Amino acid sequence: xxxxxxxxxxxxxxxxxxxxxxxxxxxxxxxxxxxxxxxxxxxxxxxxxxxxxxxxxxxxxxxxxxxxxxxxxxxxxxxxxxxxxxxxxxxxxxxxxxxxxxxxxxxxx
Amino acid sequence: xxxxxxxxxxxxxxxxxxxxxxxxxxxxxxxxxxxxxxxxxxxxxxxxxxxxxxxxxxxxxxxxxxxxxxxxxxxxxxxxxxxxxxxxxxxxxxxxxxxxxxxxxxxxxxxxx
Numbered sequence: 001x002x003x004x005x006x007x008x009x010x011x012x013x014x015x016x017x018x019x020x021x022x023x024x025x026x027x028x029x030x031x032x033x034x035x036x037x038x039x040x041x042x043x044x045x046x047x048x049x050x051x052x053x054x055x056x057x058x059x060x061x062x063x064x065x066x067x068x069x070x071x072x073x074x075x076x077x078x079x080x081x082x083x084x085x086x087x088x089x090x091x092x093x094x095x096x097x098x099x100x101x102x103x104x105x106x107x108x109x
Numbered sequence: 110x111x112x113x114x115x116x117x118x119x120x121x122x123x124x125x126x127x128x129x130x131x132x133x134x135x136x137x138x139x140x141x142x143x144x145x146x147x148x149x150x151x152x153x154x155x156x157x158x159x160x161x162x163x164x165x166x167x168x169x170x171x172x173x174x175x176x177x178x179x180x181x182x183x184x185x186x187x188x189x190x191x192x193x194x195x196x197x198x199x200x201x202x203x204x205x206x207x208x209x210x211x212x213x214x215x216x217x218x219x220x221x222x
Contacts, residue, residue, distance in 0.1 A: 004151070033210075042199055042213035043152070087151070097211070099151035 002026045004100035006088050011106045012078055020073045020086050020103045028093020034062050034073045035087040037102065043087055046073070075105075083107045112136070113214035115200050121220045122190050130185040130217045132200030141183040142211065143175060144199040152199060158183060159205075187219075195221045 003025045012018040024032070031050040035043035049055055049064035049071060061074040073086055085102035092098055113134045122128040132141065140159050144152040156165045158177045172194070174186040187194055197218050201211040 008149075040197075040216075040218070042201075042216050044213070045210045048210065097154065099153075101149065101151045104149070 002092060002098045004088055004090060004098055006086075006100045006103045008101070009104045009106065011108060012075075014078055014080060014107055014109050016078050017074065017076050018078060018105065020075070020088075020105065022071045022073070022088035022100060024069050024071070024088070024090045024098070024100075026090045026092045026098055029066060030091040030093065030095055032062075032064055032071050033089045033091070033097070034060075034071075035089065037085045037087055039084070046086075078107050080107050080109070113200055113202055113212050115198075115214035115217050117217060118215060119218050119220070121222060122187075123222055124192065125189045128187050128190055128219070130187075130198050130200075130219070132183045132185070132214055133181050134200075134202045134212075134214075135181070136202055136212060137180060138202035138204050138212070139180075140203045140205060141177060142199075142201040142203075143183070143185050144201065145194075146197045146199055146216075147195075155185070190219070190221045192221050195219055 006022045033048050034046040036046050037043040047062040049062050054063045059076045064071045085104050087102040088100040089097045116131050142157040143155045146152040154166050155169045156175050172188050176184045197216045199216045200214040203211045
């Protein structure tokens with residue numbers, strides 16, 4: 001079956017750095033996505049990786065290793081507004097998005 | 110601003126009473142998706158349209174139907190809601206199925222009493 005694993009919850013301190021990991025097993029691979037979802041709101045797109053390596057976008061970076069079926073989202077200079085769930089999703093060989101259940105990130109002052 | 114709009118934001122219905130959720134988009138995207146998301150769970154794709162071509166996920170219950178009368182609008186009909194259908198329903202769009210980004214509406218939170 002197809003599976004996306006990410007930690008259920010993480011806690012970090014304002015101003016610090018946090019890394020949210022995602023491992024996947026899917027039938028084929030056509031890109032990996034990270035979305036941010038605040039409580040009660042819709043997901044918003046953060047990043048997309050299709051080749052191995054690091055993609056940097058401001059305070060957020062996303063890394064992909066296709067051979068390891070692994071990605072991480074790195075958040076720097078954490079702000080209270082970064083408290084949200086972070087969803088990892090992989091597009092399989094049929095271009096279907098397979099979603100993880102999300103990692104709830106709690107930021108403490 | 111171009112966007113994806115869902116109405117209503119909150120919907121309460123009674124057990125077994127049909128309900129329709131609506132989604133509209135001003136992005137002129139070809140593809141529209143309906144997802145069901147329960148608390149602390151991954152979004153679950155119910156179906157999607159590529160233009161007028163309807164694609165139903167294999168495990169989407171028959172209780173769920175969809176209509177797309179034109180490019181801008183898409184409806185989700187739940188014929189006989191059960192307590193287990195209480196969830197957030199998310200509409201999303203993309204230019205095509207291999208587009209790297211889906212644009213989500215704010216969602217409709219459905220409560221079944």
